[in-house]
Amino acid sequence: xxxxxxxxxxxxxxxxxxxxxxxxxxxxxxxxxxxxxxxxxxxxxxxxxxxxxxxxxxxxxxxxxxxxxxxxxxxxxxxxxxxxxxxxxxxxxxxxxxxxxxxxxxxxxxxxxxxxxxxxxxxxxxxxxxxxxxxxxxxxxxxxxxxxxxxxxxxxxxxxxxxxxxxxxxxxxxxxxxxxxxxxxxxxxxxxxxxxxxxxxxxxxxxxxxxxxxxxxxxxxxxxxxxxxxxxxxxxxxxxxxxxxxxxxxxxxxxxxxxxxxxxxxxxxxxxxxxxxxxxxxxxxxxxxxxxxxxxxxxxxxxxxxxxxxxxxxxxxxxxxxxxxxxxxxxxxxxxxxxxxxxxxxxxxxxxxxxxxxxxxxxxxxxxxxxxxxxxxxxxxxxxxxxxxxxxxxxxxxxxxxxxxxxxxxxxxxxxxxxxxxxxxxxxxxxxxxxxxxxxxxxxxxxxxxxxxxxxxxxxxxxxxxxxxxxxxxxxxxxxxxxxxxxxxxxxxxxxxxxxxxxxxxxxxxxxxxxxxxxxxxxxxxxxxxxxxxxxxxxxxxxxxxxxxxxxxxxxxxxxxxxxxxxxxxxxxxxxxxxxxxxxxxxxxxxxxxxxxxxxxxxxxxxxxxxxxxxxxxxxxxxxxxxx
Ligand code: HEM
Numbered sequence: 001x002x003x004x005x006x007x008x009x010x011x012x013x014x015x016x017x018x019x020x021x022x023x024x025x026x027x028x029x030x031x032x033x034x035x036x037x038x039x040x041x042x043x044x045x046x047x048x049x050x051x052x053x054x055x056x057x058x059x060x061x062x063x064x065x066x067x068x069x070x071x072x073x074x075x076x077x078x079x080x081x082x083x084x085x086x087x088x089x090x091x092x093x094x095x096x097x098x099x100x101x102x103x104x105x106x107x108x109x110x111x112x113x114x115x116x117x118x119x120x121x122x123x124x125x126x127x128x129x130x131x132x133x134x135x136x137x138x139x140x141x142x143x144x145x146x147x148x149x150x151x152x153x154x155x156x157x158x159x160x161x162x163x164x165x166x167x168x169x170x171x172x173x174x175x176x177x178x179x180x181x182x183x184x185x186x187x188x189x190x191x192x193x194x195x196x197x198x199x200x201x202x203x204x205x206x207x208x209x210x211x212x213x214x215x216x217x218x219x220x221x222x223x224x225x226x227x228x229x230x231x232x233x234x235x236x237x238x239x240x241x242x243x244x245x246x247x248x249x250x251x252x253x254x255x256x257x258x259x260x261x262x263x264x265x266x267x268x269x270x271x272x273x274x275x276x277x278x279x280x281x282x283x284x285x286x287x288x289x290x291x292x293x294x295x296x297x298x299x300x301x302x303x304x305x306x307x308x309x310x311x312x313x314x315x316x317x318x319x320x321x322x323x324x325x326x327x328x329x330x331x332x333x334x335x336x337x338x339x340x341x342x343x344x345x346x347x348x349x350x351x352x353x354x355x356x357x358x359x360x361x362x363x364x365x366x367x368x369x370x371x372x373x374x375x376x377x378x379x380x381x382x383x384x385x386x387x388x389x390x391x392x393x394x395x396x397x398x399x400x401x402x403x404x405x406x407x408x409x410x411x412x413x414x415x416x417x418x419x420x421x422x423x424x425x426x427x428x429x430x431x432x433x434x435x436x437x438x439x440x441x442x443x444x445x446x447x448x449x450x451x452x453x454x455x456x457x458x459x460x461x462x463x464x465x466x467x468x469x470x471x472x473x474x475x476x477x478x479x480x481x482x483x484x485x486x487x488x489x490x491x492x493x494x495x496x497x498x499x500x501x502x503x504x505x506x507x508x509x510x511x512x513x514x515x516x517x518x519x520x521x522x523x524x525x526x527x528x529x530x531x532x533x534x535x536x537x538x539x540x541x542x543x544x545x546x547x548x549x550x551x552x553x554x555x556x557x558x559x560x561x562x563x564x565x566x567x568x569x570x571x572x573x574x575x576x577x578x579x580x581x582x583x584x585x586x587x588x589x590x591x592x593x594x595x596x597x598x599x600x601x602x603x604x605x606x607x608x609x610x611x612x613x614x615x616x617x618x619x620x621x622x623x624x625x626x627x628x
Contacts, residue, residue, distance in 0.1 A: 001467060009278075013250045013533070017393065027601045028168065028437050036503070040270035045374065045376040047086050047372070047373055047374040048085065048373060048375065049080075049081070049083040049085050049094060049371075049373040049375065050081060050083075050084045050085070051084070051085040051086075051092075051369075052076060052080065052084060052085065052086050052087065055462045062479075065584045067540030068429070068616075070384075070386070070387055070390075073095060073097065073384065073387055074096070074387075077097050077462045081371075082096075082097045082371065082442060083095065083096060083097070083101070083103070083202045083370050083373055083375075085375075090242060091384050092376075092378065092379045092380065093379070093380050093382060094375050094381050094382065095382045095383075095384075096370065096381055096382065096383050097384075097388075097418060098339060098371070099101055099388065099391065101370050101371070101392070101395075102383060102388070102421060102425065103425075103531065104368065104370060105362060105383050105425075105426075106142075106379055106424070106425035106429070107425070108368060109361065109366075109369065110364060110365060110366040110368040111362035111364055111365065111368060112268055112362060112363050112365045113362055113380055113426075113427075113428040114132065114133060114136050115363040115365060116362050116363040116380060116381075117361070118132050118133070119225075119226075119344040120181050120225035120226070121285065121374040123222060123224055123225050123226065123227070123228070123229075123241070124224050124225050124285070124288070125239075125243075125281045125282070125284050125285045125482065126239070126243070126281055127281045127285075129280070131278060133275050134275075134276060135464050136281070138333075139270065139273060139274060139282055139365040140428070140431070141273075142269050142270055142272075142273045143266065143270070143286065143431045143432075144399060144431040145271050146266050146518045147413060147431045147432055147434060147435050148222040148434070148467060149434045151247075152438055153438075154263070155193055155194075155435065156334070156335055156438055158192075159190075159193045159439060159442065160192055160194050160331075160332060160333050160334075160442060160446070161330075162188070162189035162190075162193055162319070163189050163191075163442065163443055164330050164331060164446070165452055166184065166185040166188055166189050167446065167447065167451075168187055168329065168626070169185075170185070170451075171182070172185075172625065173414050173623070173624060174623070174624060175456065175622065175623035175624070176622070177300060178299055178303065178453075178622045179295075179296075179299050180283055181622070181624075182295055182298050182299055182302070182443075183211060183215065183295055184211060185295065185300065185443070186291065186295055186439075186443065187214060187291060187448075188207060189437065190287075190294070191210075191287060192293060194263040194265065194266045194286070194287070194290055195249055195251055195253070195265055195266065195267040195269070195283060195286075195287065196249065196267055203497070209241075210245070212238075213237070213238040214232060214242065214287075214291075216235060216238040216381065217238045217239055217242055217288070218288065218292055219289070220232060220234075220238075221288070221292065223235065223244065223370070224236075224239065225268070232307055235488070236582075239284075241278050241289075242284055243281065243284055244280075246279075246280035246283040246284050246287070247280040248281050249267060249280070249283065250267065250276065250279035252267060252284060252549075253268045253270075253271050254599075256533065257360065258293055258439050264541075266286070267279070267283055267286075270282060270283065270286070272307070277354070289432065290432055290435075291431075293357060294436050294439060296399070296421065297348075297351050297352050297355050297440065298351075298443060298444065298468065300351045300354065300355045301347055301348050301350075301351035301444055302447070302448075302453075303439060303455075303459050304347065304350070304354075304401045304459070305347055305444070305448070306453055306455050306459075307401075307455065307458070307459040308401060310341075311347060311401070313405060315343055315344050315347060315444075315448065316448060317466065318340065318342070318343050318344060319338065319341055319344065319445050319448055319449050320449070321341040321444070321451050322337045322338075323337060323503075324340050326449075328449070328450050331446060331450065332366055332447060333442050333445055333446055334407060334481075335438070337445075338438070338441050338442060338445065339412075341445055342411070343403060343442060344406075344441060344445055345406070345411055345441050346403035346404065346406035346411075346439070347403045347444070348401075348440045348441050349404060349406045349409070349411070349416070349420075349435060349437070350401055350403045350405070350406060350421060350441075351401075351419075351440075352422045352436075352437075353395065353401075353420060353422065353602075354389065354401065355386075356388075356389050356421070356422035356461045357385050357386060357422065357424075358385075358386050359382050359383065359384045359385075359386070360382075360384075360385065360424050361379055361380055361381060361382055361383075362379075362380075362381045362611040363378070363379075364378065364379040364381055365377055368381075379472045382581045383421070385421045385422050385424075388419065388421055389419070389420065389421075389422070390420060394418055394419025394420075395417075395419060398579060404411035405417070415432065423436075441446075444558065451624040452625050453538045453623070453624050454622065454624070456542045456622060456623060460482060492605065543545065555623060
């Protein structure tokens with residue numbers, strides 16, 4: 001996230017220099033193409049885990065996965081055991097689902113973080129492979145060193161001032177999307193706090209532009225991490241805009257030595273470790289890593305608190321007692337004040353648990369022993385914190401928002417609960433974790449102290465992501481049949497359709513953002529210039545890339561297609577050619593192959609975005625009034 005920059009997840013997250021996610025957090029949780037044929041062992045690796053490899057109907061299976069990825073993981077786990085490999089578009093993704101194997105994931109010398117995220121770093125921040133491998137370790141060390149709990153404490157006073165300033169811009173009352181409100185305050189505040197006060201886009205016009213560009217960059221991150229810029233014009237433009245902003249900031253950072261009372265900014269520290277040429281690129285990744293997970297989790301923390309009257313009351317009692325009688329315009333929240341609001345911190349930790357990154361990843365570089373299997377080099381190892389946090393052995397009633405469960409954790413000593421892996425682990429664990437918790441704690445306390453919120457939508461219902469039945473502690477999971485899943489999806493859809501539309505604040509909820517049959521999985525891609533045609537295939541969506549497949553060869557007959565076998569021969573021929581999926585290099589040599597690759601990767605990304613939609617809801621309008 002996501003110095004080195006890491007891609008985190010999320011969700012992942014990327015940032016290497018600091019980090020990458022994903023997949024919310026960081027990394028991008030790729031959509032998988034799963035085939036229904038069951039297990040075939042990987043011939044060259046006899047002790048490899050069960051391998052689910054695809055064949056036709058690959059496309060339909062990709063959508064199945066995109067619809068309910070956690071359900072998918074759970075089904076695969078129930079059927080094939082705790083370690084299994086999914087072959088998708090020539091990549092082998094090996095899922096590690098047993099907590100006892102997490103240690104190997106995080107600490108084994110046979111896996112590598114940098115190799116896992118390098119390609120995504122290249123695509124999202126234009127950092128070459130050589131440069132990344134050379135500079136990431138130094139960047140990571142600098143970032144880690146600057147974000148220790150002690151150094152984080154030194155950033156808190158300035159952060160509080162920034163929050164106050166930007167919260168003032170909201171005025172005394174208003175209404176709109178909670179998510180947008182959070183972004184408008186947190187984007188510029190965190191940017192200023194980490195990269196430098198003088199660098200904040202501080203005139204209203206530039207701030208608006210920054211919000212727009214960064215939102216486009218963040219929302220398209222999973223696509224951008226896998227597709228070449230030429231397919232994502234708007235996203236690539238935003239990336240370039242941000243890079244040039246960061247270029248100016250990097251110049252300022254180098255020229256404005258010790259400009260602030262607080263000492264050097266993180267960007268200034270980075271400038272001592274990496275060349276001027278690469279500073280903007282790493283700065284962008286750092287900025288993304290610092291916001292990609294924090295913003296949606298802040299949304300959820302506030303949404304959960306507002307939706308739970310009991311939690312709201314306890315939180316407000318603590319906030320009012322700690323900040324009592326303070327001026328509401330320039331409220332000072334010190335670290336000592338935060339210590340007097342432990343319940344608010346539990347709420348933050350619980351929101352992080354429930355909305356943890358979809359997946360984090362490592363590349364296997366030497367044969368890795370897990371359970372009775374040998375994972376072959378080249379495999380991408382996948383661990384889903386989001387899924388792991390639904391294990392009732394560690395988190396009883398895992399789907400419930402229960403801040404009290406954090407009472408057992410020694411948060412004062414920065415000790416989390418067993419089974420909590422939202423920040424990853426090992427030497428590439430999120431270096432911003434102390435900052436993140438402090439930042440969210442402070443922001444939530446401040447905004448609830450200053451404003452009275454009235455939710456205009458109910459908290460989004462659990463999406464199909466949650467249709468995981470019961471996750472048995474370390475055992476097989478309850479299976480949900482396809483018909484049960486369809487039934488549940490249908491009832492959720494019907495419920496949405498029968499609700500009277502609420503004109504001003506009826507925004508689509510996280511649930512409805514998750515692609516359903518007949519809805520558009522590729523909604524985010526619609527504006528992309530390459531996306532020329534969208535057809536329905538058996539009720540599912542099929543996207544055709546005009547730039548690589550001539551309109552004439554496809555024709556309107558597509559509109560009528562209900563069976564995969566009815567696809568025009570040209571496309572069908574490509575689909576059945578397994579080499580199309582296995583040879584990544586081949587994409588440049590054949591237009592059709594390339595098109596299909598983009599198609600496949602786009603399906604991957606729709607999976608990532610399905611998860612992301614859980615994190616970045618559109619719904620949940622609020623109206624707010626200042627307490628003043
Ligand atoms: C709640 C908010 C956050 C969550 C859930 C989160 C989660 C993660 C995760 C899962 C990773 C990857 C770890 C691994 O693969 O083991 C990561 C990496 C990273 N995160 Fe965070 N993060 C958050 C906030 C932040 C913040 C606020 C910053 C910066 C101030 C930050 C900076 C980074 C960086 C730089 C990396 C990459 C590290 C590297 O390259 O080695 N994160 N984060």
